[in-house]
Each structure stands twice: as structure tokens, then as C-alpha cells.
Amino acid sequence: MSDPHGAVRIGVYTCHCGTNIAATVDVKALAQFAATLPHVVLSRDYKYMCSDPGQELIRQDIRDHDLNRIVVASCSPHLHEHTFRTALKVGGLNPYYFHMVNIREQASWVHVDKAQATRKAQDLVCAAVRRVAFHQPLERGRVAIHPDVLVLGGGIAGIHAALTLANAGKHVFLVEKEPTIGGHMAKFDKTFPTLDCAACILTPKMSAVRSHPNITLWTYSEVTRVDGYVGNYKATVLRHPRYVDEDLCAGCLECLDACVYKQAKVPDEFNMRLSKRKPIYIPFPQAVPQVPVIDPETCIQFKSGKCKKTCIEACGDRHAINLHAEPEIEEIEVGTVILATGFQTFDAARIPYYGYGKYPNVYTALEVERLVNASGPTGGEVILRDGRKPQTVAIVHCVGSRDENTHRWCSRVCCMYSLKLAHLIKEHTGAEIFNFYIDMRTPGKGFEEFYQKLLNERVHFIRGRVAEVTDWELDPSEEGKLVIRAEDTLAGFVRRIPVDMVVLATGLEPRADAPEVRRIFNISCASEGFFLERHPKLAPVNTFTDGIFLAGCCQGPKDIPDTVAQAGAAAAEALALIDAGYVETEPNTAHVEEAVCCGCKTCISMCPYRAISFVNEIHKSRVNEVLCKGCGTCVAACPSGAVRQHLFEDDEIFAEIEGVLSNA
Amino acid sequence: MPEDLKPKPDEFEPRIVAFFCNWCTYLAADLAGTSRIKYAANAEVVRVMCSGRVDVQFILKAFAKGADGVLIGGCHPGDCHYQEGNYKALRRFRLVQRLIRQMGIEEERLRLEWISAAEGDRVRVVVEDMVKTLKRLGPLRKPGQPNLLEVA
Secondary structure, eight states, X not given: OOOTTSSOOEEEEEEOTTTTTTTTSOHHHHHHHHHXXXXXXXXXXXXXXXXXXXXXXXXXXXXXXXXXXXXXXXXXXXHHHHXXXXXXXXXXXXXXXXXXXXXXXXXXXXXOOHHHHHHHHHHHHHHHHHHHTTOOOOOXXXXXXXXXXXXXXXXXXXXXXXHHHHHTTOOEXXXXXXXXXXXXXXXXXXXXXXXXXXXXXXXXXXXXXXXXXXXXXXXXXXXXXXXXXXXEEEEEEEEOOOSBOTTTOOXXXXXXXXXXXXXXXXXXXXXXXXXXXXXXXXXXXXXXXXXXXXXXXTOHHHHHSOOOOHHHHHHGGGOOBOTTOOOEEEEEEESEEEEOOOEEEOXXXXXXGGOBTTBTTEEEHHHHHHHHSTTSTTTTOOOOTTSOOOSEEEEXXXXXXXXXXXXXSOOSSHHHHHHHHHXXXXXXXXXXXXXXXXXXXXXXXXXXXXXXXXXXXXXEXXXXXXXXXXXXXXXXXXXXXXXXXXXETTTXXXXXXXXXXXXXXXXXXXXXXXXXXXXXXXXXXXXXXXXXXXBTTTBTTBOSSTTEEEOGGGSSOOOHHHHHHHHHHHHHHHHHHHHHXXXXXXXXXXXXXXXXXOOOOHHHHHOTTOOEEEXXXXXXXXXXXXXXXXXXXXXXHOTTSOEEETTXXXXXXXXXXXXXXXXX | OOGGGSOOTTOOOOOEEEEEETTTHHHHXXXXXXXXXXXXXXXXXXXXXXXXXXXXXXXXXXXXXXXXXXXXXXXXXXXXXXXSHHHHHHHHHHHHHHHHHHTTOOGGGEEEEEOOTTOHHHHHHHHHHHHHHHHHHOOSSOTTOOOTTTTO
């Protein structure tokens, strides 16, 4: 075979990864096999190639043996390709004279037979050796990072991330779907395990968002479209009309009193429909912004056009109310995005045998959060829908969690919030409280101590999943009560416990609109529907789309401390990008060999980024490498082979195909 | 070792070249690894950035060089990292299916699957199923038969 590459000198490095690879792939045999392949001048195996001594091995060999191509057979390139490319660079070699062979995730971990796994690893190494001979030196491009940040979601995660960035001097666009920021946390009374008041720690942060000069807050708004790439995203934000101008409104709320509805008649979403609001309303007294919103579904003027419009009268000279307001579209440019879109609670009505929606005294935990809240619908009094004070309360854990029929995951917060609610209900009513649990999960700072405190407060804990909630009484003691039927798995018999009130500890699930958000931002979801992080341990707030970060429960169930920590991490990741000022781009872009291009324009229709233009003067296509994202679709479509892709050249892939099939 | 994963001597072991896109199916194969899901060692992965990069020539080259089957893995429709490369892959796949049929290659030897980054187990299901199919079909090139694809 004549050598088209000059003096190609390949070094092959096989990693044991402790025993992760070595247990299933015969690494010694693999290294010996690699040494026999064409152009390979050196083949080594080493315990941990990614460690500093492992990398040093490569750097030293490049110098000592004049290596000019490197193949590392170890884990997934998604984990350590960057590590080894950097080692090449430090060793004085162009980092793209490198190819990585995945013999861990895609060989040793998925196969059981050592001979087969080793044979497959040999094929893959052979493919890489053949491929790398064709590699060309490449340079990474640089893209400037726009310093502004888009934070989507105004719960505690979004608020914390926005404030962190704004305090660092970056401009943040905080976009929230609801008319107020605050998210779920604004609905809570106390937070576990410290029992500090949720409002006291949240509302100051909410008003800080409102008054911060570096934050543009758009509530009642959603992102409808995102274009661009890391450093240069263009987002379209749809601002729904609230019919009260945010700039003109002073927040006096006189329009609320003036509404022709003297009594509030519309179920109040913020209070979980346990109270009523008017068609013009403010979600809750500490809402940010402190601007009412008109609900066109229930406002008489919108429905019939025959209202006296007393709200406008009350507003007087401010003229803040504009019933003809239209949706507004804002176009913004940002460099990075933090998604903090949160969660929704499991719909308890999906489990019919727990009687939610059937028995009025079955509540969800979030409803009870509002009941125990001093600013809630009952002023903090725990009273049933019929006005009675409950004497006995059952808290049913794991509703929509750890259940094959609904969601298999543990929602992480329910044990702790159930303990908190047990404490609060007992404090407010003195009721006897029964917790029905599968396992108590209290693995946070101060959590187990809180559990002990509840045990000392003589709250009852019964280990067993509740079979049903029924009003079918068997004896007079159960009359007029809800009966919990559950197997007490510690005592070993089925119990019937009559109670006045049932609290369903509903789990956390991905929001219904998560798939839409995912599509708009082009990120991945895990199988259960939460957004997928780039790496569960090493890149927990990154996504596979550069410049887009995750914070809070949109990534998975978590409590407030973890959410805030993650929001801080996401802000730090964004800051790191912004302060670097630029990001290096992968060089795997397409380019046109003008001498070969016949000007058929096939490639142009292939490109979703309009990166290819037609140069009329020379009748050829041309790729704008800044716009090109490197998918290679145009390359595969070009009938004359004129469009080529760096790092994925036809020659390279053909060599790879021949390599994997070399012993077929 | 599960019984069905044990290699049986003398049994035909089909060779599959798998073109997996970097963002969905390659990650699914990585996830299968981190989840320690066990499956047949017959498929060998060639990573491409997008299923849209899979050139008709790659498929023909693989068949010509001894593959008994070719698997293309991409993101689910609507989920492509590059917006619509997977649709282009689908179009090309349909074309190649017709082409190989005319060459006397069974259509089942070429397979296109949408496997998202979260579907590690789907990689196992697809590979195992394809191995089963190919074992039923037997080797693409019977001993002594000329290789009509060698020109590719």
C-alpha cells in the first residue's frame, strides 16, 4: 500500500479504566493487536489513561517517538475527547490528529463474553487507526459571547439565578409565564426542616428582582422561538396582555375594589381554587410586579361589552387600564440561557381509590399548604370544606411517586413536606395525625432530626401504602368519617383508621409544557420527561446544547436548598462563558471544493441554517462556516462530492467502515 | 451470563455497521453502557454528527466490505439536534432501500431507528432484534458468491 499521508506515526493507547474495561476486554491482547496495525509505531496499555500520568504518557511519547497521530481506546468521547485533545495540544500536536475509541460504554459495559468484547474492541481500534491516518490539522473557531442572559421561569431557581447574574453586572431577561414571579415557593407557608417562613425568605428576593437595574422582568410572557447558537441566541418573547399597563400602574389596587363584581366569584388559582377572586385581580398580596391582571375569560366587558367599566373609572388619571391591549412581541439577543421552568404536582384524581375530587375532605398537600398559610384562603386556620376543624388527619405519602402505575421515581420532597405539614396541622389544630409511608426518606441536613422531632410530637407513622380512602363505615366509630385502609407492614395486619381529613402527598412531575420548551430550546429530556443534564455528575447543570443551562425542578425533583444551589451553579456556568468573552467552536464544519462543485444547488436546500449561499459569478455554492453547525447533511447530499466536512471527511468514514469490517 | 448472550460455536454471527448520530442514538448507546444493559456484540458504531450525514455510499460501502446489516440511528422526528437532518436521513433511507432491493439485498438488512438519548434500553432491543433477523437471513455474501457491490 502506498502511503498517501507522508510519514504517519500512530500511537495507540488502551485504557484499563481500573477494571471497568479490563474485566471484559483483554486489554493486553488489544494493545498487542494494535501494534500490528499499519502505521502504528507504539501501542501501550495503561490503568487510567485520563489521569495525569496517562496523559503525560501521550505527551512524552509524542516527543520521544515523533508520533503524529494518537488513538485512545477508553471511554465515550463525550466524556474525555476534550481531555485527550488537550493532551495532544500540550504535547505539541494538533489536537485533531486524534481519534477516540469507545470500548467502555459501547463494549466492556454492554457485553459479557470476553472474547466477543475483545474482538469488537479490536475492530473498533482498527477502524480508528485507519481513520486517524487521514486526519488533517484543524483550528477551532471563536465566537463572541453576548453578555446578556435569558432566564426562563421566575420560581426560586430563576429568581436566584437572575439575581446572581445581575449582581455580577450582567443584564438578565427574566421571563415568567404567570402574572407574578415566585413560583411554587410563594404558595408555601413554612419551609422544612427549619420552619422558616417561605414568604419572609422569598418576597425580599422577589422585590429585589423587580428593582434591580440589571433585570428586565417580563411576567405573563413566554418564549415562543429561539434561534442561534451559544453566545448568540435570538429569542422571541410573547407578552400576553394583562390589560393593566405595568409602567402606568401604581399598584394602588383601587380597581379591584371598584370592579362591578362586589363578591369575588372566580376560583382563585393561586389558592388552589380554595377561595375566589374577581376578574381583575392580583395573584397574591406580595405579587411581583404589583400590577393587577384582567382575566378576559370572566370579565364582563370582554364577555358582553356591557360593563360599566368601574375599574377604569377608579384608575382615573393614571389611565393604566387598557382593555384594548394587544399581545406584544419582544425580540432579544442573549448569549446564554438558564431554564428554570419548574415542575407541576401530580394530579391526585388520577388515582381514583384515594377519593380526590369525590370526597370533599380529601386534599392535596399543596391545598393544605394554602390552608395553613396565614395569607391563605382561611387566614391560616385548618378548617374542612364544611367548616369543621379536623380532629384526626391522615397524610398519605407517595401519591404519584414510587408507583409502577403512575411515576416510578421518588419525588424527594414529599416525606419532608409531609412531616412539615404534620407539624403545622398539629400546631394549628391539635389533631391526631397518621402518616402512611412506604419508607421515610430524610437524607438532608437537619432532616432526620426533624423526623425525630415529629416522633417526639407523637405524630403516628404507619408503614404501608394506603389501599384506599373510603366513606363506607363498618361500625359507628367510622360514621361520617373517611376511612383509610392500609396494610401495616410492620405490625403485619390490615388497619382501618377513621379520619376527618386526608392529605395526599402528591409527587413532582415534569410540567405539561416541558416537551414544548424542550423543542424550542433544542435540548433533551430523560425518559420520565425532566430535562436531561449533560452529565449526571460532572455537568449537572449543562445541557447538550452549549450555552443552555438547567436549574431547579425542571431537571428533576429537588428541595429548595438544592434548587438554589443548582441555580447558583447555572449562573456560575453562564458567567464563566460570558467572562471568557468567547467560546471555541468545533471545526467540524462543511466546506465546498470549488473545483469539483457543479453548481447544482442540491446542498442549499439541505441546510436548515441557511449557511450555504450560491455565488452567481462563479456558479458555485459556498458555505458560511460561522453559520454552519456541522451536521454534514449537505455533504451526504452532494452528488459530486464537492461538499466536504472537516473531521467527518468521506475518506475518514470510509476508512472507519473498512476498519470495523477488516476481519469480516 | 444470560443464556442467550453466550456465544455458540459455529453459529453465524452477523456483522452490523451502525451509524449513530452524536446527539441522540450515540448517547443512548452510552447510556446503555452506564446502565450496564447487556446486548449482543454484533453492532459496531461509526459516530456521525447527524443521521443526515449518512451518505448512501457509506451504506453501500459497508455492505460491500462485509456487513450483513446496516443500522442507522437518529433523533426522533422533531427532535433533531440540527432541526431536520433526520428527515433527510429518512428520505435517503427510503431511496437506499429500493436501491438495495434491486441489487438483491433484503430490505431488512438496512434499518433506520429513532432512538433518543434517554432510550438506552432501546439500543439493546434494536440490536438484538436486528441480530435475530440477520441470523434468519444468513450471511449477505454466501461463500463462493461474487461481491456485486465491490465497485461501490
